[in-house]
Amino acid sequence: MDNILEKLKEGSLVPFLGMGVFKETVAKDGSILPFDSDSMILALNNGRAMSPRLMYEYSRAAMSLEQRKGRDFIVQMTNHIFSSKEYELPSAYTWLSTIKPKYVIDTNMDDSLQKIYSDVEHFLITGVSRITADYDRFVIYKYEPATSNYTKIEKEALSLDLPILFKPMGTTKPEMNFIVSDADFVDWLTEAMGGFALPPILKEFRSDKEYLFMGVDFSKDTFRMVANEITIGLKGGITLLDKEELTKKENKFIKTHNLENLNISINEFIKSNV
Known part of the structure; x- marks a missing residue:
């Protein structure tokens, strides 16, 4: 794919991050961060x-x-x-911090993504599950850098004027909401299939976009389903799966979603796109 940086900046190529971006991340106490x-x-x-x-x-x-x-x-x-641990931001986040795409999808549950946008106004959408008050499986916040505060807003107040950070599996901050157990995923995916996982404005915006999948494990059923629901209407994109041989399920997902796999590491990809 040509003009990757330009496409990221203009919003026609959307980053989609998974746990694999933490593969080489070691906390200051010597422990590793979960990466698969x-x-x-x-x-x-x-x-x-x-x-x-x-x-x-x-x-x-x-x-x-x-x-x-x-x-x-x-x-x-x-x-x-x-x-509970201090760790350096993975390279995928430090790279994106220099680009600041207008829309990022991040299935990780930490707050690395919020950190790299902490100096600019933005919207944050976090996934929720197993709630009875509403069908919507998301909460929307607006961030003000002057106060470093997130304030909940209604979905009608969401706009494309500011960057949108979408963390469908939840996050640690500003509030703890996690999609982590089978019951969470079943509930979230059920409502996602009914159209309640994304605000209406994002459902329109996502159409005809390309996606850059970084660190996403498509060998796992759950995350293939999550990615499928979030990227409905996609035009294609890139996966970064640095492995000798892809599984049948990975190959099928890549083929049916018109993706191109680059058999290189995330760090190699970043070095060639700076």
Whole structure:
């Protein structure tokens, strides 16, 4: 794909970030940040592996832990994983900080994305699940750099005049909302399929866009479904899957969504696009 930087700046190419952007991120205490499903399970379960059935995908493992220890345990543990450690921003975020695209999709649950936009006004949309008051599975905030405060707003007040940060799986800040267990994902995806995962203005804006998938694991069923719902109407795009051989499910997703896989690492890609 040509003119990647130009397309990112104008908004025709939308970054879509997954856990893989944390692959080489080490916290200052020497521990690693979760960068795939297995490492997320270990983080949720105090470093201990779980049964093969539960190790298949972290949402399944999180559901088992939630059933045994309660919903609050999963929420607090997820928050602890991403809020209790100091770490340098992964290269994907530092690179995007120099571009500041008008729309970014980030399925990670930490606040790295908010940090790189902390000097500009923006909107933040975070995913929520298992609520009964409304069908919408999102909360919208407006950020003011002068006060460093996020204020909740109604979806009618959202506009394309400011950058939009979309964190569909939730985030640690400004409020803890996480889509992490099977029950969360089932609820979120069910309402997403009904059209309630994105505000109306974003449903219009996303049409005919290309996407840059960085660190997204398309070998996992859940995140293929999440990506599919969020990018309905896409024109195509790029995936960065640095591996010897793609799985059948990865190949199918790439083909059916008219994507091109670049078999290079995120860091290699960034070095060639600065």
